Amino acid sequence: MSEKKTEKVSIRAKVQAFGGFLSNMVMPNIGAFIAWGIATALFIPTGWLPNETLNELVDPTITYLLPLLLAYTGGRMIGGDRGAVLGAIGTIGIIIGADIPMFLGAMIIGPLGGWLMKKTDKLLENKIPAGFEMVVNNFSIGIIGFLLMVLSYTIVGPIIEGLNTLVTNAVEALVATGFLPLLSLINEPAKVLFLNNVIDQGIYYPLGMQQTLEVGKSIYFMVASNPGPGLGLLLAFTFFGKKAAKRTAPGAIIIHFLGGIHEMYFPYVLMKPLTIISMIAGGMAGTATFQVFNSGLVAGPSPGSILAYLALTPRGNFVSVILGVLVGAVVSFIITMFILKADKTPDDNDEELETNIEKTKQMKSEGKNISDTKGSINSEQNEMKYEKIAFACDAGMGSSALGATTFKRKLQKLGVEDVEVKNYRIEDVPEDSDVIVVHRDLEDRTKRKYPDTKIVTLTNYLQDPKIDELADEVTQSKKTT
Known part of the structure; x- marks a missing residue:
């Protein structure tokens, strides 16, 4: 039984890591995607300021610039600067040989180029004669890049284009039958399990960019990022929740709805697992509204904030976009309200939000519980010196940034100023960090790294x-030094 559980956790951690990897390729380039989205919203024939000359920026940007940026970033993540260059060289072969924007190809060939460069450099290590380093290094990139570019153009490109066509046709068939809202059955549970990046960056964003190039907007950007259902759930906890859940929900609303950090509502769903029905129903209702009114955005809203939604809404879609968000919120609110009002759990059992999460969540780490973790923290308290504390998450920009800012302010109130507190993506946490703070669902992945x-x-x-405990430990350690 224990082995099966360990295997499950390990698989989930690997899927999370894969989603994080995709996200880490996309997130540094979000600004470029938004720039393209703005140009599309303004200058295409149906845009706000139609301009035949400036409209010529749209196609080359999505065809060449954006995939190459993804490939360069993916290659750099694995093989450094040399891997980035090789990934971009290989990807140009796919781009030239395809009739569609090659986002999926870039996210495959870019990291592949980085991996090939890393392996090649390892193979050549300590084998290059003195004085020939630059020649060997440059020609190794050139020769492998040439081979990868030809391979991408002749073999890999057509295969990926065929797979892309298959996925596109399948999703379009779903749209044609009116069943697109059913995707919420996958999206909402995946989000709560921290697997949303796999779906968003791996499937919806590439399809959305492709559709936007054709019609100027895409509903695919909205099927998993709608902030409405999360808003409805948190509002219901604000009015009908108990103790800690009721107390913290209003703050979570601001960060979720305006800040776009959807992770804020995950603990509430985990605390009352039945509310996943609210999220699925709210997601389906919102997507159905978007579909009925033919709504869409011009680029992926990252983070999934209402402000990002409005900024990326094309002309003529504002009413339907806002309506879809509101419908999702109302449906989620009503169902969550009934679930909470029907809950007969005594108030005392809801006093600690963390305790309820630990009792209800189905993703417990193997052989771990709160008391064990607290015990290990307390036993190390007097032996540690806290100089560098890292808050980490998938992309290093959402929940980790929130956590780092909150913790830094907490330390300042306690009079501690000389501790470095920063946020990172998990793979970028400095090796000399004294403590890494992560969400519980990312613990297994962080321990592996x-x-x-x-x-x-x-x-x-x-x-x-645990945040209060850590702050106390840091404060105590500073008093004893």
Whole structure:
């Protein structure tokens, strides 16, 4: 039984890591995607300021610039600067040989180029005669890049284009039958399990960019990022929740709806698993509204904030976009309200949000519980010196940024100023960090990357006893030094 559980956790961690990898390729380039989205919204024939000359920026940007940026970033993540160059060289072969924007191809060939460069450099290590380093290094990129470019153009490109066509046709068939809202059956549980990046960056964003190039907008950007259902759920907890859940939900609303950090509502769903029905129903209702009114955005809203939604809404779609968000929120609110009002759990059992999450969540780490973690933290308290604390998440920009900012302010109130507190994506956490703070669902993945570093896991970034404990330990350590 224990082995099966370990295997499950390991598989989930690997899927999360894959989603994080995709996200880490996309997130640094979001600004470029938004720039393209603005140009599309303004200058295409149906845009706000139709301009035949400036409209010529749209096609080359999505065809060449954006895929090459993804490939360069993916290659660099694995093989450094040389891997980035090789990934971009290989990707140009796919771009030239295809009739569609090659986002999927870029996200495959870019990292492949980085991996090939890394392996090649390892093979040549300590084997290059003195004085020939530059020649060998340049020609190794050139020769492997040439081979990868030809391979991409002749073989890999057509295969990926065929797969892309298959996926596109399948999703378009779903749209044609009116069943697109059913995707919420996959999207909402995946989000709560921190697997949303796999779906968003791997499927919906590439399809959305492709559709936007053809019709100037896409509903695919909205099927998983709608902030409405999360808003409805948190509002219901605000009015009908108990104790800690009721107290923290209003703050979570601001960060979720305006800040676009959807992770804020995950603990509430995990605390009351039945509310996943609310999220699925709200997601389906919102998507159905978008579909009925033929709504769409011009680029992926990242983060999934209502402000990002409005900024990327094309002309003539504002009413339907806002309506889809509101419908999703209302449906989610009503169903969550009934679930919470029907809940007969005594108030005392809801006093600690973290305790409820631990009782209900189905993704517990193997052989771990709160008391074990607290015990290990307390036993190390007097032996550690806290100089560098890292908050980490998938992309290093959402929940980790929120956690780092909150913790830094907490330390300042306690009079501690000389501790470095920063947010990172998991793979970028400095090796010399004294503590890494992550969401509990990312613990397994973080341990695989940093097995010898102290890890503190949270279930709620707004109110978690472990944050207070860590702050106390840091304060005590500074008093004894």
